[in-house]
Amino acid sequence: MAQHASGPPAVAPGAGPGTGPEGGPVDSRRTVLIAIGALLLGMLLAALDQTIVSTALPTIVSELGGMEHLSWVVTAYMLAATAGTPLWGKLGDQYGRKKLFQGAIVIFLIGSVLCGVAQNMPQLIAFRALQGLGGGGLMVLSMAIVGDLVPPRERGRYQGLFGAVFGATSVLGPLLGGLFTEHLSWRWVFYINIPVGIVALLVIAAVLHIPVRTTRHTIDYLGTTLIASVAVCLVLVASLGGTTWAWGSAQIIGLAVLGAVLLVWFVSVERKAAEPVLPLKLFRIRTFTLVAVISFIVGFAMFGAMTYLPTFLQVVQGVTPTMSGVHMLPMVLGMLITSTASGQIVSRTGRWKVFPITGTAITALGLLLLHQLSATSGDWAMSAYFFVFGAGLGLVMQVLVLVAQNAVTYADLGVATSGATFFRSIGASFGVAIFGTVFTNRLVDKLDHALEGQQLPPGIGPDQVAADPRDIAQLPPDLQPPVLDAYSTSITDVFLYAAPVVLVAFVVAWFLREDKLRGSVTAPDAGQTLASNPVERSSYDECARALSVLATREGRRKVYEKITAKAGYDLLPAASWLLLRIKREGAVEPAFLADVTPVPLRVITDASRQVEERGLARREGLQLLLTEKGMEVAEKLAHAREESLSQMLGDWWGPDRPTDLVKLVEELNAEVSGTDADRPYSPGPKRDHSI
Template sequence: MAEDAYGVTGSARDLPTPPPAGDGHVAPNVLVSIGALLLGMLLAALDQTIVSTALPTIVSDLGGLEHLSWVVTAYLLASTAATPLWGKLGDQYGRKRLFQIAIVIFLVGSALCGMAQDMFQLIAFRGLQGLGGGGLMVLSMAIVGDLVSPRERGRYQGLFGAVFGASSVLGPLLGGLFTEHLSWRWVFYINLPIGIVALIVIATVLHLPRRSQRHVIDYLGTVLIATVAVCLVLVASLGGTTWAWGSPQIVGLAVAGVVLAVVFVGVERRAAEPVLPPKLFRIRTFTLAAVISFIVGFAMFGAMTYLPTFLQVVQGITPTMSGVHMLPMVVGLLLASTASGQIVSRTGRWKVFPIAGTGITALGLLLLHQLDENSSTALMSVYFFVFGLGLGLVMQVLVLIVQNAVAYEDLGVATSGATFFRSIGASFGVAVFGSIFAGRLGDRLADAFRGVPLPAGASVDALKADPHVLALLPPAMRQPALHAYASAITDVFLYAAPVALLGFALAWFLKEDRLRGSVTAPDATQTLASNPVERSSYDEVCRALSVLGTREGRREVYRDITARAGYDLQPAASWMLLRMKRYGAVEPGRLAEHGPVPLTVVLEAARQIETRRLARREGLDLILTGEGVQVAERLAGAREDSLSRLLGDWWGPDRPRDLVRLVKELNDELCGSRSEQPGEPDGTTDRPGRPG
């Protein structure tokens, strides 16, 4: 039995071999593989934003304005429903093969979307594309955990977050450029060369370790929850437009959705690994956060789908410039999301953000309702920014508070559950907004031209189906038609405002529990992704603790440990004392020679230890004195206290084995394992963590 530096005992046989504790350098093939993963993530992330800008042109080419929302909804529904399956199948059958399959499905869907000849074909192919997109999202993040150690993981997760942030900005711009200068079909064709490069690199370079982890896949639960979502979204989008609300079709869909939801609850109660455990809903914070997440998805994606239509049709802005005009919303979202996350991580206080975020989102929707065909660019930019600001304030915090409210064993599924409800909300938002828009547009156009003879080819039905028909109207008639479009689009924001206000009211009932130290602000992949990323509890804690793997993080860890123990030692000196306690001796020269710690830092720390008589020289080695043993013992105790603060009630007597494993891995990477000590028979050189 061996004891790690946190006081955890366990047999080495019980623990898998951790990734090698690197010296800050990663093998070139790993870097190339991560580049390919970033390309895969870019495909999925970009496709959520690039299409919206092209929608008005797509409708003009293919017709079917009343079905416009389904171009977005089909992708969201398919990717959301498929994500849990991709995650579990990757655990069972290997992520590399599954990731390649996801890329192929996505590329086939993209090619078929580009070749679509009518709106129904495009919607069907978008669903196929969404199936692959869900796999790209979840598997790319999971593979990073297979490739790099916890110490290195933080920097790469930051890259994935940057991809999401960049896609939010680039999507509208690229969508406009392709639509205006090439064809809307290039919005989909652009995926092909990127995906092929990623596929080739993954096939030739990516080598993953075999994983023995097995899961019981909740196929029935996944199919049921996807079917329930489809039924309810069909009711929301087709009711009152394609079919009357009281029609047998709508009533049948509604009844089917309710019955299947009841069956789903029964199935999940008996499932070995439920896709959405019912016990989570007994936690008030999770239930409230799930509802608020639904509302945020509803408002965000509903608005983002129709704002380009407003800008291009009503304002007469080119597709490219419509992407530029939407940048204030993206900037507001990213600024608020980043700032709120930093404040929460520093202060531990979070309740103000969901309250302020939902309130400002409701205000933003009411402001968007005020827009019309005469609104100035400056006014639109301000309103867009306010709306994005509200979304950014609330999105960042919802995942965090859910993670803080659940037991360790439910951490992964609760995280994906929170984003799952936002995905379902997005699907509903786009569908409901589409239904409202289609209904209001028909009514407004009919009112505007009742009894007025229209030019040939410019009937009310033609105007409703294709906004380009507006060009056939004489100037005197064009103004009322533009006003009809403007009011129909902005009315959807008015209808969405009470939903956001409901979220504002619910946010007041959230209980502001003290945050565990390990629960840091989520990265952008969790706050901007439209579909849930399925990760285990181990993966989630590893993500949160990966800050310990950064040079700054390690320095702060040792500074905190030293302060808790009541000493004024340098962080590097505390690190060296703990190494001596664990291994018996250190050789400062070899630490500097074979590790990335600067020689000046090592020598200064060694000088401080010797000056205070905490260690003595025996040849080239430093060995603890009696006083040094006492200091090291207090430092070790402070490290245990620090861990308790980080992991809270998760680090109890019954702590899970994989949590013990994570702590051991992080400890080995921070302090260096026994086999890495200089002078070992196998000649292994020392590669310590970097405190200084």
């Protein structure tokens, strides 16, 4: 997926309170926080609709009919979001992100309303695609706007909030879907978006003020259309083959041939495109190619299972929609725990190959365990099986994005990230379709066998029972167990057939070469690993996020201890901060700093005394100014910080390093002395360990 324009944020990090890069007014910190809250609401809408529908699906297909179309309710959303993601990013650069974000909310809300009033499955599927188109815009633009609002050093903290939204919706989505379905109606799964979206729309209109950037792009509309068309053809073959049409039918063969022709056309277009949607040069990198294959398979297994497990729980186990969401929690928790742990371990140790190998092996084991499920399986056994499956997925998901980032040059950092997540998205769409085809084929055959020659109520037959699980209750009591068994084995057989596919990923993982991890490559956020649609960020944005995470992990005091030692001085960390602050401002008043920074007055007083005693600063009234010696020390401290940042970047910081990367390092370096002090004073306890 091609990256959108890279560059520094619209609000300069070094600007003082109340001024923008051109000296004009910018939002206060409170207003910025309100705007970010509205962005989080937008992200919440898109993230929630990836998971909230799963526990409502059995009820939806029962009411609207068409169990064979169940997979398309999920697939339509994912395909539309995947196809639209790169376009939203570039159009936002070109025409202004605020307007585009508002447009995405409107499209998403229209899609939600239409989904809520849908009267049949074809309508619902079409409206889900519209909803997914808006959802893709909400995802990519909300994170991009954060870069316009906050400086690089704080970007990781706020983007971490967006990652937390994904984690929360992974847990809450199935529960809320079950609650709405059971106590209101499945239609409220979609209607609930309306009030939340309206609030986000109004707040964004009122408080979000960001400069319109007019970065021009040569948007690859043809490439985007072609790759989306190829994906649709593949999913149609997978979902309709053997069900609606025979595998050898003219329709299925025609779709397969059309997909192949479109793929060849896509490759030809991408070779000539100025800004290709998926740069083919990435596939010359062996590690990226292997990551793409594994990502595809992980998406295949993850979303395929998450779509059909609620059907097993509600139809076979007879649990309520709400309780099916509760039963799904062990899988989600296993995924969150191991994805977070693996990402952190890799970031700190630099060793990563063990995780994709172990993760794919455990995922395959989890699928085999899910195959053992039956109508009589106990809660503890099911929870254990779900947890194992989720833990296996979590071990590999975070690491794949990290490995893709580590394998490319800085120029390709953004497209490598979006490329890895793109293949997971396509795998998810394909997996849901394949799971649905296998399930439908098995179910029809088993129901025919179970009900053959039996006396059935009028209007009830194998086709009716397959389309609407509620008809099982109308069958004679002696026929219900074999019908439930048909449903059970039809779903669990899907997991058995998926296990060999995941084992392919296990084999592929052994061929990954464990290159040394760059210092600037850190664990991606949950939005890059749990989302069903690809991440679209520039190389600049990805690097800023990573360095921001590293800076946050170091802590302010450690940063100043590190640069002081690197520069070769024996100074208090606060003294180094004070020197850099004076260098930046020209003169500072220590007592005033205590009011506008989180640094305690006692710490500032000790620092002031030290720099004066050593002849690094002199007093003029209440202010401190640098001496010639102090200016020399401040220059060395600033240079030491720049060196420490450049060391994290490794070979990205080469002789031909791009100007936006140089700009990023300069901004982060300036923020060491500026950002913390620019925060408006807010009453409350001050911490001595700030610096």
